[in-house]
Amino acid sequence: xxxxxxxxxxxxxxxxxxxxxxxxxxxxxxxxxxxxxxxxxxxxxxxxxxxxxxxxxxxxxxxxxxxxxxxxxxxxxxxxxxxxxxxxxxxxxxxxxxxxxxxxxxxxxxxxxxxxxxxxxxxxxxxxxxxxxxxxxxxxxxxxxxxxxxxxxxxxxxxxxxxxxxxxxxxxxxxxxxxxxxxxxxxxxxxxxxxxxxxxxxxxxxxxxxxxxxxxxxx
Amino acid sequence: xxxxxxxxxxxxxxxxxxxxxxxxxxxxxxxxxxxxxxxxxxxxxxxxxxxxxxxxxxxxxxxxxxxxxxxxxxxxxxxxxxxxxxxxxxxxxxxxxxxxxxxxxxxxxxxxxxxxxxxxxxxxxxxxxxxxxxxxxxxxxxxxxxxxxxxxxxxxxxxxxxxxxxxxxxxxxxxxxxxxxxxxxxxxxxxxxxxxxxxxxxxxxxxxxxxxxxxxxxx
Numbered sequence: 074x075x076x077x078x079x080x081x082x083x084x085x086x087x088x089x090x091x092x093x094x095x096x097x098x099x100x101x102x103x104x105x106x107x108x109x110x111x112x113x114x115x116x117x118x119x120x121x122x123x124x125x126x127x128x129x130x131x132x133x134x135x136x137x138x139x140x141x142x143x144x145x146x147x148x149x150x151x152x153x154x155x156x157x158x159x160x161x162x163x164x165x166x167x168x169x170x171x172x173x174x175x176x177x178x179x180x181x182x183x184x185x186x187x188x189x190x191x192x193x194x195x196x197x198x199x200x201x202x203x204x205x206x207x208x209x210x211x212x213x214x215x216x217x218x219x220x221x222x223x224x225x226x227x228x229x230x231x232x233x234x235x236x237x238x239x240x241x242x243x244x245x246x247x248x249x250x251x252x253x254x255x256x257x258x259x260x261x262x263x264x265x266x267x268x269x270x271x272x273x274x275x276x277x278x279x280x281x282x283x284x285x286x287x288x289x290x291x292x
Numbered sequence: 293x294x295x296x297x298x299x300x301x302x303x304x305x306x307x308x309x310x311x312x313x314x315x316x317x318x319x320x321x322x323x324x325x326x327x328x329x330x331x332x333x334x335x336x337x338x339x340x341x342x343x344x345x346x347x348x349x350x351x352x353x354x355x356x357x358x359x360x361x362x363x364x365x366x367x368x369x370x371x372x373x374x375x376x377x378x379x380x381x382x383x384x385x386x387x388x389x390x391x392x393x394x395x396x397x398x399x400x401x402x403x404x405x406x407x408x409x410x411x412x413x414x415x416x417x418x419x420x421x422x423x424x425x426x427x428x429x430x431x432x433x434x435x436x437x438x439x440x441x442x443x444x445x446x447x448x449x450x451x452x453x454x455x456x457x458x459x460x461x462x463x464x465x466x467x468x469x470x471x472x473x474x475x476x477x478x479x480x481x482x483x484x485x486x487x488x489x490x491x492x493x494x495x496x497x498x499x500x501x502x503x504x505x506x507x508x509x510x511x
Contacts, residue, residue, distance in 0.1 A: 110329045110413075111441070111442060112434025112438055139441060139443070139444065140443050141440050144441075164383060164412070192441075193383070193413070194330045194411065195381070196383050212331070214431065214433040216331050219330050223411070
């Protein structure tokens with residue numbers, strides 16, 4: 074008997090993702106899976122997003138890291154319920170890890186749950202966590218060539234955020250080329266450029282989340 | 293019968309790494325495995341390193357990417373023999389991939405072989421390619437907190453390069469903290485800060501490679 078190990082493992086992941094999705098839907102919780110390279114600015118983006126939305130929405134966060142709970146501490150400092158997952162070397166979160174954290178949240182009182190994935194532009198792209206939307210953050214100093222060089226990630230995401238636009242004067246990054254390359258890989262993907270640090274472009278991102286919330290969540 | 297699949301796979305990888313190492317040693321080729329997050333500047337560092345060393349050393353490159361041969365083209369433009377490996381989604385190079393490229397080189401005429409790994413701060417760290425040295429590049433805009441957050445990578449490398457020091461005035465990066473964190477994780481690791489773009493600190497890195505060459509290669 075030949076066992077297709079990969080298929081079996083993925084089936085289990087998909088069951089867990091389905092389970093998560095059902096729970097999130099039942100509780101009217103919008104879930105956004107945030108992915109990027111290390112240091113693209115996911116945590117700073119979350120900090121500024123939370124500051125801008127916390128008066129209107131009840132927000133919670135699942136923080137994925139190989140080690141440390143530094144990012145979780147940054148978000149807890151804003152009064153946000155944050156659960157840390159340490160993968161101890163694992164290069165992505167999976168739906169079973171997410172399922173284990175759900176009992177720690179009171180989902181009836183969470184409107185938006187952000188999942189900050191491991192900093193990795195490869196591995197997280199293949200794993201459905203049960204989210205409503207996948208968002209990838211690409212930062213200006215990484216260079217716009219990362220879109221064609223890491224196509225699997227950009228092909229599978231709903232929104233690409235170009236972060237750290239404040240660094241555009243100091244590095245080589247072609248925003249038009251990024252748009253063209255993204256359209257070629259994923260014609261349905263949206264692209265937004267912003268700087269979480271200076272606030273430039275943040276309003277459009279916040280509005281995108283609000284639209285996503287009102288489209289997905291039944292009241 | 294229970295088969296420990298992971299152990300078996302790793303055994304095979306280790307055999308391939310041993311095979312590569314033997315070949316490289318026999319041909320007096322110094323091999324450096326260069327790793328980093330996407331966009332930390334490995335290819336630009338290689339371009340500038342090659343320009344500085346090509347009069348004295350015969351250099352060749354193995355380029356790892358998920359897709360495209362853009363980086364290989366950049367190095368071929370310098371007249372350097374470069375073999376591209378596309379992993380088609382795979383998040384790291386392994387010793388068997390390297391072994392398959394070796395026939396494409398005339399190792400008797402290669403003094404230094406650089407292997408540019410997939411842009412990923414997690415997966416490549418666990419795979420011995422048969423190199424003499426592992427070097428990780430961390431770029432200033434990623435933030436110095438990446439050292440404790442991705443300890444497996446920094447624990448297993450011989451040299452950490454902090455690249456893009458020209459961006460230090462524009463982002464938050466604490467070089468002293470980086471040194472302290474690296475020492476705590478890997479007391480034997482060296483750290484060098486440089487900017488491949490401006491040339492600041494490049495001489496020390498070039499001298500490090502020359503020392504490595506003269507220490508490792510028998511004449």
